[in-house]
Amino acid sequence: MKKMTSKKTDKHTSEANTEAAASAAASAASTEQDTPVFDDQSEVEALLAQMEEFRDKALRAQAEFENSKKRMQTQQATALLRASERVVTALIPAMDDIEFAVAHAQESGNDMLEGLQAIQAKLVAVFATEQVEIINPLGQTFDHNTAQAVQMIEDDNAPDQSVSQVLQKGYVMGKDSDNPRVLRPAMVVVSTNTNS
Numbered sequence: 001m002k003k004m005t006s007k008k009t010d011k012h013t014s015e016a017n018t019e020a021a022a023s024a025a026a027s028a029a030s031t032e033q034d035t036p037v038f039d040d041q042s043e044v045e046a047l048l049a050q051m052e053e054f055r056d057k058a059l060r061a062q063a064e065f066e067n068s069k070k071r072m073q074t075q076q077a078t079a080l081l082r083a084s085e086r087v088v089t090a091l092i093p094a095m096d097d098i099e100f101a102v103a104h105a106q107e108s109g110n111d112m113l114e115g116l117q118a119i120q121a122k123l124v125a126v127f128a129t130e131q132v133e134i135i136n137p138l139g140q141t142f143d144h145n146t147a148q149a150v151q152m153i154e155d156d157n158a159p160d161q162s163v164s165q166v167l168q169k170g171y172v173m174g175k176d177s178d179n180p181r182v183l184r185p186a187m188v189v190v191s192t193n194t195n196s
Contacts, residue, residue: 135170
């Protein structure tokens with residue numbers, strides 16, 4: 001009896017070892033099939049070159065995405081600026097009227113002066129919020145980018161090509177930005193000096 005049990009155990013052990021060896025061989029064969037085997041160096045180099053090409057394409061796509069994002073932000077900022085520009089441009093004649101009324105009220109001692117000055121202050125605050133500044137080049141050298149000369153006068157006491165009188169103030173939006181926009185140039189009288 002004991003001998004028979006021993007033979008059965010040996011048989012089971014032998015079968016288990018055989019199965020384990022077969023399983024290990026199958027696993028090794030499977031691993032060999034999963035891992036590519038390259039016969040020559042040129043195949044490796046070709047795959048490395050292809051990998052580098054894919055990496056380069058991915059980097060280019062990422063850069064293009066960043067550029068598109070920046071373009072979109074710039075276009076959005078420009079659209080907002082143009083919308084503000086239209087509103088401010090429509091308000092400029094009202095500002096002219098208020099300035100005229102304030103000047104008239106000061107001259108005549110009108111009791112409406114305080115009310116007009118309060119309205120003017122509100123308009124100035126709106127302009128400041130929208131980064132709009134007044135162009136008042138009195139006494140400065142004439143600049144055709146921000147002013148329009150409507151008259152030239154000879155004045156030997158003033159520097160040549162200087163603004164001697166501002167007939168109508170101008171307005172510029174975003175003066176300190178990369179893209180300032182003159183909403184309305186100042187209308188000026190320019191002095192010429194024959195002694196210069």
